[in-house]
Amino acid sequence: MIKKFFSKKSNNETSDPGYGWSGRYMYWEDVKSLTDWYEANLILNRTYQSMLEIRDGHAVYERDSVLFEKKEYPFALISSLLYIATKNDLKLKVIDFGGSLGTTYYQRYEFFTF
Template identity: 45%
Template structure:
């Protein structure tokens, strides 16, 4: 929803702006993602979905009709077939389980053994209090999750671009030796280097702004070249994210990649 709104708006004060040289310079202008306002709105919206009072939530916004992430659904099914057993899924930056609730009718016990969200501490607290169940769990780090679960499939949807140090994280992610990794709704630009911007959210969603990366695709994928093969590349399932605007100019796109560990699945 965020990027759909931003992508369609031209010459206004909401969206992605700038080409910053450091995270600190962006933070000077930002009111961060750890805002309690965002958590409160997301909690209230997703509780309506959980209770059957709404159909679908994305980025704290409620919808009366689901938009399905068909690439994710297809590659979850393929991964389950390759693994030949239900998957233990880790959703990095998965909010309060938005994707879990979006897909819960297909995340049957035959497909999903467990669904584990890694998030910021205040999200984990709210998630465990309001949304956790026998399948859905919340953790403060990948390592905390791995202490309890053996993860097969990692989902990173619209999350890596909000990390201060994304490349050390990606290098570490590759080193975990997971069977499958799927990036979705990840921002890439048309330049030969990463671009750091300030994302300003329309107040009708929530009042916030924060740093956001647009990645250089080749460098991004280079972290995984030794162990993984890129089995698929796909556009974002969200309308309006095929073209992303920075400073009101078309500058990139949200897209995804499905990676298979070639040392496990030759």
């Protein structure tokens, strides 16, 4: 699968990124037919199982379904969000468009319980 992802596949390529797919496609279905990578149930199931491990206390957090035993703190993200909260009466609204079942939220929750 890794080799498939990093091999060059394109249609009317305008630039060569050296990985993934690029080019001009008329329809999303044309691009989608090249891969099943993002819709694979394997990814969802692996991420879900990782979240269960965290919930049950067997791991501290996960990133891309890989479990970690020690927390890593992205201080730029945390300090930016805390700064915004202090400017808004400790109110913070964040929309997360990620795809990892809220893991960033769960990893940083302790910093935002005012």
